[in-house]
Amino acid sequence: MxxxxxxxxxxxxxxxxxxxxxxxxxxxxxxxxxxxxxxxxxxxxxxxxxxxxxxxxxxxxxxxxxxxxxxxxxxxxxxxxxxxxxxxxxxxxxxxxxxxxxxxxxxxxxxxxxxVITTANSYLKPVYVVGMGCERNCPEAVLQTLLDECLLKAGLTFDDISAICSIDIKADEVGLMALAKSLHKPFLTFDANALGEMEARLSTKSDYIFKTVGVYGVAESAALYQAQQITNNSSELLLNKHKNKQATCAIARSYAQ
Missing domain, CATH: 3.40.50.11220 (Rossmann fold)
Incomplete structure (x- = not known):
């Protein structure tokens, strides 16, 4: 509202x-x-x-x-x-x-x-990345609904997003692939070692997720990692992890010169 x-x-x-x-x-x-x-x-x-x-x-x-x-x-x-x-x-x-x-x-x-923006980095170009995790075979519609909610909370549109990202074990996740394709965005995945570099920036850490996939949070880690890759600058969470019964979503931001 x-x-x-x-x-x-x-x-x-x-x-x-x-x-x-x-x-x-x-x-x-x-x-x-x-x-x-x-x-x-x-x-x-x-x-x-x-x-x-x-x-x-x-x-x-x-x-x-x-x-x-x-x-x-x-x-x-x-x-x-x-x-x-x-x-x-x-x-x-x-x-x-x-x-x-x-x-x-x-x-x-x-x-x-x-x-009139008084916060730091306002003179740089922001880059936004969506990170998502989900249960196996999560429907595209469920993912779309969650993404819509998160973009609304962040005050962003689909056009603002540069990519949808996840962990490499989700590289063949049909719902995520279909969502990225329908939005004309690249779908990128990264291994646990790469995503583990983002651990200190996570808003929350899940021991269960760590035992399952090797990182403390998929959505936040993936978004943070890709945003940093794009700009070669540090990344931050614009929107902490949000979830429904089948999926998680987070949005990260970095700034390009």
């Missing part, structure tokens, strides 16, 4: 324009909140349930309101701030890990305004 929160009539006009633009750009659910009752409690509730938030107001109001519920950059949802005239968009929280920088870029393109 995307929530656009505004406090003035001028801000409401911009909020409606942005809402229509996001929906036209295939955003699934966009809600405009004009002068919400119990402002702090309402906004904090949105934040804690993981909604992406776009504020049309002063940054100070946003920070004072969200300060009590901010956890860390790996858990908090993306938060953007716009001025009332719509001239600038600022990714305020979770710029890298929560996808706020990329989300702000999309908003900036829709409104044709100035993107």
């Amino acid at each position: 995307i929530r656009i929160i505004c406090l003035t009539d001028v801000g409401l006009q911009l909020a409606r324009r942005l809402q229509n633009a996001l929906i036209a750009n295939k955003a699934k659910s966009v809600d405009v909140c004009f002068k919400p009752n119990s402002f702090s409690e309402t906004v904090q509730s949105f934040f804690q349930q993981g909604d992406r938030l776009i504020f049309i107001c002063a940054t100070g109001i946003v920070m004072r309101t969200l300060a009590p519920v901010i956890q860390d950059k790996l858990k908090d949802p993306a938060v953007l701030v716009l001025d009332e005239m719509g001239k600038f968009v600022i990714p305020l929280l979770s710029g890298h890990e929560g996808g706020a920088n990329e989300f702000a870029r999309q908003v900036s393109e829709l409104l044709e305004n100035q993107l």
Whole structure:
């Protein structure tokens, strides 16, 4: 869910324009909140349930309101701030890990305004890689649904992704091969020794997975490894491992010069 929160009539006009633009750009659910009752409690509730938030107001109001519920950059949802005239968009929280920088870029393109990114590496070109693991013979549709959910959480589209990756024992996994083919993306796999190099960057480690395939996490390791291979720079997790009953998915990012 995307929530656009505004406090003035001028801000409401911009909020409606942005809402229509996001929906036209295939955003699934966009809600405009004009002068919400119990402002702090309402906004904090949105934040804690993981909604992406776009504020049309002063940054100070946003920070004072969200300060009590901010956890860390790996858990908090993306938060953007716009001025009332719509001239600038600022990714305020979770710029890298929560996808706020990329989300702000999309908003900036829709409104044709100035993107203001203050986090490191904003002058470099980001490269995004999807890592996936799954049970044997997992259907393509199950994989597609999980990937759709993860891209939405990260604020990305299929066009942003450079490859879909996994461990080498999945090189013949029909569902993964079919998914990559249908999206016109390369499907790449790597052995456990290569993926083991990413161990220190994993968000979680599974002893069961390690005993089974030799790495502590397939999806995160594969995404991190390939992103680093593309740029020859260090990689990081943009979206930690998400899973359903049959598959896992993670998204990594690196920066190219």
